[in-house]
Amino acid sequence: MTxxxxxxxAVIYLDHAATTPLRPEALEAMLPLLTETYGNPxxxxxxxRRARAALDDAHDRVAQALGVQSREVVFTSxxxxxxxxxxxxxxxxxxxxGQRIVTSAVEHHAVRHALAHLExxxxxxxxxxxxxxxxxxxxxxxAALTDRTILVSVMLANNEVGTIQPIAxxxxxxxxxxxxxxxxxxxxxxxxxxxxxxxLGADLVAFSGxxxxxxxxxGLLFLRQGTHILAQQHGGTQERHRxxxxxxxxxxxxxxVALDLALREQPATAARLAGLxxxxxxxxxxxxxxxxxxxxxxxxxxLLSLLVSGVDGADGVAALDLEGIAVSVGSACTTxxxxxxxxxxxxxxxxxxxxxxxxxxLGRTTTDDEVDRAAEVIPVTLARLGAAARAVGTIGAVA
Ligand SMILES: Cc1ncc(COP(=O)(O)O)c(C=O)c1O
Numbered sequence: 001m002t003x004x005x006x007x008x009x010a011v012i013y014l015d016h017a018a019t020t021p022l023r024p025e026a027l028e029a030m031l032p033l034l035t036e037t038y039g040n041p042x043x044x045x046x047x048x049r050r051a052r053a054a055l056d057d058a059h060d061r062v063a064q065a066l067g068v069q070s071r072e073v074v075f076t077s078x079x080x081x082x083x084x085x086x087x088x089x090x091x092x093x094x095x096x097x098g099q100r101i102v103t104s105a106v107e108h109h110a111v112r113h114a115l116a117h118l119e120x121x122x123x124x125x126x127x128x129x130x131x132x133x134x135x136x137x138x139x140x141x142x143a144a145l146t147d148r149t150i151l152v153s154v155m156l157a158n159n160e161v162g163t164i165q166p167i168a169x170x171x172x173x174x175x176x177x178x179x180x181x182x183x184x185x186x187x188x189x190x191x192x193x194x195x196x197x198x199x200l201g202a203d204l205v206a207f208s209g210x211x212x213x214x215x216x217x218x219g220l221l222f223l224r225q226g227t228h229i230l231a232q233q234h235g236g237t238q239e240r241h242r243x244x245x246x247x248x249x250x251x252x253x254x255x256x257v258a259l260d261l262a263l264r265e266q267p268a269t270a271a272r273l274a275g276l277x278x279x280x281x282x283x284x285x286x287x288x289x290x291x292x293x294x295x296x297x298x299x300x301x302x303l304l305s306l307l308v309s310g311v312d313g314a315d316g317v318a319a320l321d322l323e324g325i326a327v328s329v330g331s332a333c334t335t336x337x338x339x340x341x342x343x344x345x346x347x348x349x350x351x352x353x354x355x356x357x358x359x360x361x362l363g364r365t366t367t368d369d370e371v372d373r374a375a376e377v378i379p380v381t382l383a384r385l386g387a388a389a390r391a392v393g394t395i396g397a398v399a
Contacts, residue, residue, distance in 0.1 A: 014361060055253075191269050308358060340357075
């Protein structure tokens with residue numbers, strides 16, 4: 001049997017907004033559940049009871065980390081499912097009260113496409129615009145609420161430009177209308193920004209394990225007690241009837257360990273990442289034709305989003321890949337699509353310049369040496385691509 005070469009360790013991985021490596025503590029906690037404690041948590045025998053106990057512990061650990069109750073935590077398969085369950089579940093449960101749903105123009109596709117699906121069934125989806133930094137105005141959200149509104153969905157931190165939304169202020173305005181629920185896609189937040197679910201004031205909050213060094217295929221939805229949603233998959237009675245299907249016990253345990261650690265370490269991680277990003281930003285921002293996008297202050301500490309004039313983001317990713325640096329075009333989830341980023345166009349950038357979007361995202365495991373090397377290589381590579389584009393006269397204006 002030929003031995004597969006492991007993922008090239010020399011690669012400088014700066015795409016943590018797309019996914020993160022599994023942290024050793026999470027792997028260690030997961031291994032016994034994949035090997036010895038493999039029972040089905042619904043089985044009454046000892047093996048099943050052991051798996052049930054591990055799952056209950058994972059609920060408790062997540063609840064404690066987030067400062068909520070265990071029964072308010074629903075384990076899912078990831079951020080996409082958590083968002084879909086929240087939006088479709090709340091929309092169908094509230095349909096008799098109204099069919100209007102208010103959202104922002106910069107949501108992830110897991111929210112945008114779920115809402116577009118609901119639109120086909122008669123729900124009215126209203127998008128609140130953002131300013132040039134990607135910020136939603138809480139007053140604009142309030143102005144969009146009518147007596148027919150049942151749900152508001154605004155993300156906590158944007159995955160393309162990193163802008164952090166004023167959720168607490170939005171929640172305050174949503175609460176002025178009785179019966180309107182607030183859903184928040186917080187997938188990019190754990191470990192990066194402080195998370196206080198009580199202070200946030202949302203009724204539903206989506207998370208994804210693999211964005212904070214937990215396992216892929218694990219996620220969770222916080223569902224404030226008393227919030228009624230309709231389950232979106234039917235079968236068994238798992239997760240208190242809110243998410244049928246045999247539970248991914250190892251995934252839930254790995255997520256719980258990773259979330260707990262990410263939240264505890266958040267202040268130190270965020271401070272360190274902001275420093276590293278500052279170094280990279282100083283080096284990259286100095287090149288002609290490069291503009292930084294997103295909010296200058298209220299943004300994810302490890303995320304640097306750029307527009308490179310005249311250069312296609314995909315070419316930038318390919319050129320840096322050859323140099324051993326992994327970054328992303330705008331958003332990893334839109335890679336391969338020819339559509340310019342809806343986030344940048346909502347922020348007012350012309351579609352043509354939005355094609356030059358690059359996202360560099362640092363993570364807890366990013367080292368100083370990696371950032372030093374990236375600060376040397378990225379400017380040189382982008383300057384070379386920019387010069388080549390100018391030479392062939394394809395340069396476009398950066399807004
Ligand atoms: C803001 C945001 N929401 C939702 C998702 C989807 O999460 P998952 O990959 O776990 O389905 C992502 C993933 O990129 C994201 O960044």
